[in-house]
Amino acid sequence: MSDVNSVILLVVILLNFFTLGSARLVACIRAVALQGALLALLPVTVHGLSGHSLILALGALTLKGLFIPWLLLRAIREVRIRREMEPLIGLVPTLFLGVLATVAAFLFADRLPLLLEHQEGLLVPASLATMLTGFLLLMTRRKAITQVVGYLILENGIFVFGVLLSTAMPLVVEAGVLLDLLVAVFVMGIVLNQINREFATINTERLSALKE
Amino acid sequence: MAHLLLHLLVLLLFAPLLPGVIARTKARFAGRQGPPLLQPYYDLLRLWRKGFVLSRTTTWVFSAGPVVGLVVPLLAALLLPFGALPAPLSFEGDLILFVYLFALARFFTAAAALDTGSSFEGMGAAREVTFSCLAEPTLMFALLVLAKLSGGLSLQALFGTHLPASWGSGAGPALGLILVCLFVVLLVENSRIPFDDPNTHLELTMIHEVMVLDHSGPAFGMILYGAALKLMVLGSLLVRLALPWNSGFWLFDLLIYLGGLLLLAVLIGVVESVMARLRLVRVPQVLIGTSLVSVFALVLVLR
Numbered sequence: 001m002s003d004v005n006s007v008i009l010l011v012v013i014l015l016n017f018f019t020l021g022s023a024r025l026v027a028c029i030r031a032v033a034l035q036g037a038l039l040a041l042l043p044v045t046v047h048g049l050s051g052h053s054l055i056l057a058l059g060a061l062t063l064k065g066l067f068i069p070w071l072l073l074r075a076i077r078e079v080r081i082r083r084e085m086e087p088l089i090g091l092v093p094t095l096f097l098g099v100l101a102t103v104a105a106f107l108f109a110d111r112l113p114l115l116l117e118h119q120e121g122l123l124v125p126a127s128l129a130t131m132l133t134g135f136l137l138l139m140t141r142r143k144a145i146t147q148v149v150g151y152l153i154l155e156n157g158i159f160v161f162g163v164l165l166s167t168a169m170p171l172v173v174e175a176g177v178l179l180d181l182l183v184a185v186f187v188m189g190i191v192l193n194q195i196n197r198e199f200a201t202i203n204t205e206r207l208s209a210l211k212e
Numbered sequence: 213m214a215h216l217l218l219h220l221l222v223l224l225l226f227a228p229l230l231p232g233v234i235a236r237t238k239a240r241f242a243g244r245q246g247p248p249l250l251q252p253y254y255d256l257l258r259l260w261r262k263g264f265v266l267s268r269t270t271t272w273v274f275s276a277g278p279v280v281g282l283v284v285p286l287l288a289a290l291l292l293p294f295g296a297l298p299a300p301l302s303f304e305g306d307l308i309l310f311v312y313l314f315a316l317a318r319f320f321t322a323a324a325a326l327d328t329g330s331s332f333e334g335m336g337a338a339r340e341v342t343f344s345c346l347a348e349p350t351l352m353f354a355l356l357v358l359a360k361l362s363g364g365l366s367l368q369a370l371f372g373t374h375l376p377a378s379w380g381s382g383a384g385p386a387l388g389l390i391l392v393c394l395f396v397v398l399l400v401e402n403s404r405i406p407f408d409d410p411n412t413h414l415e416l417t418m419i420h421e422v423m424v425l426d427h428s429g430p431a432f433g434m435i436l437y438g439a440a441l442k443l444m445v446l447g448s449l450l451v452r453l454a455l456p457w458n459s460g461f462w463l464f465d466l467l468i469y470l471g472g473l474l475l476l477a478v479l480i481g482v483v484e485s486v487m488a489r490l491r492l493v494r495v496p497q498v499l500i501g502t503s504l505v506s507v508f509a510l511v512l513v514l515r
Contacts, residue, residue, distance in 0.1 A: 003384075010385045010512075014505070021501050092500050099504045103511050110515060120382075 004045050008038050009126040012156070013102060016133040019153065020098040021091055025146065029072045032152050036064025039156055042163045046123075060159065063180045068152060071187045075145060088140045101132035123164050130157030148187055155179055216290075216300040223289050226470060227440040228252035230447070230477045237481025252440065259433030267426065269329050277324025278427060278434035284317035285441035292448055293371050295469025296458040302368040307355050310367060311348065314401070314442070318344055325423035336422025339492070343407065343419065346499035347400045353506035354390040354397075358453075360513050361387075371449070375456030389509040391453050396502045398446045398480075402439065405484040407495055447476050 015035045019028045040061035043053035087094055105128035114124060134154025138147055155176075162176045232249045239246025248254075266274070290301040291310050322337040358370040361378050379387055400407045403420035410421065424435050451472035459465055490498065 006382070006385055010389075013508070014389075017501065017504065017508075021497065092497055095497075095501060095504060099507060102508060106511055106515055 005042070006122045008041060008045065009122040009160070012038055012160075013126055013129055016102070016130055016153065017095065017098060019149065020133060020136065021095045023091060025076060026073065028146070028149050029069050029076070032149055032156075033065055033069035035153070035156055036069070037061055037066075039159055039163075040065055042160065046163055056163075059180075060176075064152070064156070064159075068180075068183060068187060072145065072148065075187065075190065088142060094136060094140050098133055098136055101136060102129040105129040105132055123160060127157045127160035127164070130154075130160060133157070145190065148183070148190060151186070152183060155183060215298075219289070219294060219297070219300050220286070222294065222466065222470075223286070223441060223444060226473070227444040228256060228437065230443050230473060231436075231440050233474060233477035234481045234484070237478050238485050241482070241485035252436070256433050256437055259436070260430050262429035264431060265428045267328060270327050270426075273320075273327040274324050274426075275431065277320045277327075278431040278438065280320035281317050281438035282434045282441070284313050285438055285445050288313045289441070289445050289448075291367050292445060293368055293452065294448055294466070295452055295455070295472070296465035297462060297469070299368045302366045304365045306366050307359070307370065311351055311355070315344075315348070317438075317442075321423055324427075328426045330426070333422055333425065336419055339419045340403075340423060343400055343495060343499065346496055346503070347397050349503040350393050350499065350506050351397050353503065353510055354393050357386055357390050357506070357509050357513050360510070371452045371456075373458055375453070379456065383513055386509040386512040387453065389505055389512075391450065393502045393506045393509070394446075394450050394453065396498070398443075398450060399483070400499065401446055402443045404480060406487045406490045407498075409489055444473065447473050451476060 012035055015031045015038075018031050022028050022031070040057045043056040043060070047053045102125075106125045109125035109128055112124065131154055134150050134152075134157055137150025137153060139150075141147055141150060158179070159176055229249065229252070231252045232247070235251065236246045236249055288310055291299055291306045293299045318340065322341055325333040325337040355370065359365055361383055362369050362372055362374055364370060364372070375387075378384070399405075403410055408419040408421075424432065427435055448469070451469060455468055455472045457468065459468070
């Protein structure tokens with residue numbers, strides 16, 4: 001099972017790089033959706049098949065893999081922003097920073113006083129790397145919707161860490177779900193805000209007058 | 213001696229089949245019949261029978277380009293094990309020589325292009341050099357990963373018998389990453405879609421084809437042959453990495469290797485059929501991305 005884990009986490013880290021290097025918003029959101037769906041497999045592969053892990057997996061899959069990406073894609077369609085990521089610093093430097101952060105995460109995770117069964121695996125470094133990637137996206141992207149993407153990746157990183165602890169501390173699970181809800185509300189707020197702004201600046205009455 | 217001859221014979225006879233397979237795959241994808249599989253051999257024969265046309269503005273550098281382009285893959289192939297067949301020539305650190313032999317070939321091709329004095333060819337040379345210097349770190353880091361896993365510094369050791377065990381161990385994901393990275397390097401180095409279109413003749417988008425426009429007859433034949441050899445040599449890295457089995461019987465090993473190469477050619481054809489060319493500004497980004505992925509693979513192996 002640890003092989004499946006490491007492959008999942010490796011793909012998650014590669015998706016981090018992809019979101020940092022990609023210039024297209026839709027591709028980024030799809031990558032985050034895929035990342036969330038992959039992470040939803042983790043509770044089952046780490047802790048085995050039980051009611052607890054199944055609920056966790058299903059919750060994560062519906063929220064992270066389906067619902068939030070759907071919301072974001074819909075928001076993009078409604079507000080008609082297509083591809084612009086508008087990074088504050090270029091895509092290649094961000095990618096470099098992302099790799100540096102990942103390497104730092106690996107070095108740092110090796111120094112942490114972990115339990116023996118967690119020392120060799122990718123769980124801790126992958127979670128740290130994903131969180132740092134989320135921070136990077138939050139810092140370097142200008143648009144609200146790309147910042148939400150960064151926030152989602154950050155949350156994915158926290159989720160990986162939560163999986164590590166979920167048998168010992170069931171409370172963390174609830175906290176994770178709550179955080180997901182917070183993201184959903186966040187997304188909705190931004191969607192409404194964007195639509196509001198669109199209607200404030202573009203006066204439909206004047207547009208129809210132009211047509212005549 | 214017999215071994216060396218077999219090595220060269222396989223390389224020389226088999227290499228032009230690969231572009232034929234790629235062309236056939238692309239034709240099938242487009243719903244066409246396609247040229248016969250042996251078309252590259254006919255092309256080479258036809259070009260060989262023609263005469264040279266040399267511009268009066270060119271010097272010996274212009275004719276040196278194709279010659280070096282043909283000899284370098286031959287030399288590089290001597291350092292490389294073909295599947296499970298051992299390399300005829302092997303010493304510690306030959307992977308550096310392997311990488312820089314290709315840099316030498318590129319230098320001479322670019323110099324020959326510049327020697328024509330055409331600004332158009334100079335543009336192609338500039339692009340080719342930029343892209344290949346970005347592809348070089350990827351190749352180096354990938355070879356470093358293999359060196360760390362094998363503990364040796366010769367290509368023979370890098371692609372030795374430890375590979376099946378490495379795939380099964382914790383280093384498997386890292387090997388998978390560098391397999392993808394090496395495939396990208398193969399596409400760049402052989403000027404394939406999505407990085408360069410070998411069939412385009414649109415001035416602003418050509419990279420490699422620009423540099424060889426002024427060559428004719430046997431010289432152009434040498435360039436085509438050299439390109440096919442290069443495809444086979446770089447492809448051998450991938451095939452050995454993906455199919456690392458040793459059966460112990462040399463004929464069977466050779467068949468596995470050649471079959472792997474044919475599969476690789478089909479894969480390249482599929483990639484070329486389903487992908488569009490990248491915009492020129494995106495190419496360096498992708499190449500830097502693959503370099504970083506191979507650095508990440510090295511981190512995975514080192515920890």
